[in-house]
Amino acid sequence: MxxxxxxxxxxxxxxxxxxxxxxxxxxxxxxxxxxxxxLGPEREAKLQQAWKWEMPPAMLIPIPPTDPAWLRGLKYLVRGGQLLFAATVSFILWLITAIAG
Ligand SMILES: [Zn+2]
Structure with missing residues (x-):
């Protein structure tokens, strides 16, 4: 054997x-x-980095406290969508890195 x-x-x-x-x-x-x-550790670092991709704060919709309540509610909804988008992008980046690596 x-x-x-x-x-x-x-x-x-x-x-x-x-x-x-x-x-x-x-x-x-x-x-x-x-x-x-x-190249192992470098590839691993790239995978980690791709997974941690986050929406740059500048890209998030600003929610000033001076906005009326209904507008802030609406903006929070948009922001939720943006965060969901960020999670999707980080998954795609991770996938691409994993396949390319
Ligand atoms: Zn050796």
């Missing part, structure tokens, strides 16, 4: 030896302790 670790090993780009890896972006070679995937 083949040892399952065969599927979890990766050839180290630095020393050329096979090393165990845990499918994590910052796995390191057990021989030379260099990153097995030099």
């Amino acid at each position: 083949e040892p399952p670790r065969l599927f979890a090993s990766k050839r180290c780009p630095h020393c050329g030896l096979w090393s165990d890896h845990q499918h994590r972006p910052d796995d390191r070679c057990e021989h030379c302790h260099e990153l097995l995937d030099p």
Whole structure:
């Protein structure tokens, strides 16, 4: 029976030896302790960043307290829609980054 670790090993780009890896972006070679995937942490950071995309505050509709109540209510509705839009954009960005990465 083949040892399952065969599927979890990766050839180290630095020393050329096979090393165990845990499918994590910052796995390191057990021989030379260099990153097995030099671009791993960078890709992971990009994914994190895409996921945290937020609507720039300047793009949110301003709601001055001087507005009448009905107008503020209306603006809160618009703002809710904008936040929903921001959540959708961050999901799409994450998706694109995940596919491109
Ligand atoms: Zn190595």
